[in-house]
Amino acid sequence: MVNRLAALTAIGLVTPTGTAAASGGRPAARLMFDQASRVCIGIDLGATHGTVGVLDLSGEVLRQESRVIDIAKGPTEILTWAVNTAERLLAASGRQQRDLLGIGVGVPGPVEHSTGRPIRPPIMPGWDGFDIPAFVRRRLMATVLVDNDVNLLALGERATQWPAVDDLLFIKVSTGIGAGIILGGVLQRGSRGSAGDIGHVQVPGTANDRDLEATASAPAIAAYLSRDGAVDIEPGDVTNRIRMGDLTAIAAAREAGRAIGEVTAMCVSVLNPSVVVVGGRLGVNVQEIIAGIREVVYRRSIPLANQHLNIVPARGGPDAGIRGAGLMVLDERLCAAAVDELIEQLD
Incomplete structure (x- = not known):
């Protein structure tokens, strides 16, 4: 134990904080986890937004920067921006690459x-099979981990808002629709990483059994509102139309919420989660979405499953994605x- 503590101190993960009260013999030394000894980088890329942040070992965001992006421009342009931003932050x-524990x-x-x-x-046209870790490591020499953005939102939301909850379902409603699943306190990715891909689940009762993204995502609602050709509604305009009191847009959002509720009920x-968190641009900003989800889930699921079930909007804020990315690295x-590997590098 003494040797291991000495090694942990040597790599900077623990630091002395004085001595404990003596109970006979030499006073015991106090040690604490040094949250500032290393940093990690979180990169959160959505369809139309990108955020990069530097975090300490407690998951606290030290610096961050966001901008509008178009994920369809391909991996080279988007990742070059992300890496440039990470290096600048x-x-x-005041940190160097040797302080970097990893990148999420x-x-x-x-x-x-x-x-x-x-x-x-x-x-994400052009991204299929692209080696993201290899691209990032050309500039940032550290471990690179990649995951679906909804999984990272689930990690970030749970850590900041629901730390005592072990079973949580995070649903993102935006350009696409997906879910992050935490059961027993552990993120569930499935055998290959596709767990939570609810956007491609067929919605019962829809025309031609369309999947959830084709029924209830921002582009789907925009297409519905533009169906008569009188106006051309962009996906990014849906929230504004609802806030302006457009009755057709409000009704469409409520129906989208009900469709999401059908899949959520399954x-x-x-x-059997205890909390369902609804996030994403539409999930957070359009109350009709979450109202529709609640309406169907509480009606469809059995009493034992919904008796104490909370269905709530996300509260993690704009940095939830980079927090989740950082937590994945930590x-x-x-x-x-992994700590043993760090210690071995000293030998």
Whole structure:
């Protein structure tokens, strides 16, 4: 134990904080986990937004920067911006690459977590099979982990808003629709990383049994509102139309919420979470979405599953994605085996 503590002190993960009260013999030394000894980088990429942040080992965001992006412009342009921003924020934080524990990246599509490669992502042309970790490591020499952005939002939301909850379902409603599943306190990715891909679940009762994204996402609602050709509504305009009191848009959002509720009710019956968090641009900003979800879930699922079920809007804020990315890195790089590797590097 003494040797291990000495090694942990040598790599900077623990630091002395004085001595404890003596109970006979030499006073015991006090040690604490040094949250400032290393940093990690979180990169949260959505269809139309990107956020990069530097975090300490407690998951606290030290610096961050966001901008509007178009994920369809491809991996080289988007990741170059992300890496450039990460390097600038790292320097502004007074840190160097040797302080970097790892980089977490979230993208809006299916990811094979073991390789960090997106697999046929529907709204990410040019990204299929792209080696994101290898690209990032050309500039930032550290471990790079990649996951679906909804999984990272689930991690960030739970850590900041629901730390005592072990079973949580996070549903993102935006350009696409997906879910992050936490059961028993552990993020569930499935065998290849596609767990939670509810956007491609067919919605009962819809025309031609359309899937959830084709029924209730922002582009789907925009297409419905533009159906008569009188006006051309963009997906980013849907929220504004609802806030302006457009009755057709409000009704469409409520119906979208009910469609999401149909699929959510299935998830509640199978997974039995205690909290369902609804996030994403529409999920957070359009109360009709969450109202529709609640209406169907409380009606469809059995009393044992919904008796104490909370269905709430996300409260993690704009940095939830980078927090989740950072937490993914910390879970991986501060496990016992990874810390042993850091210690071995000193030898």
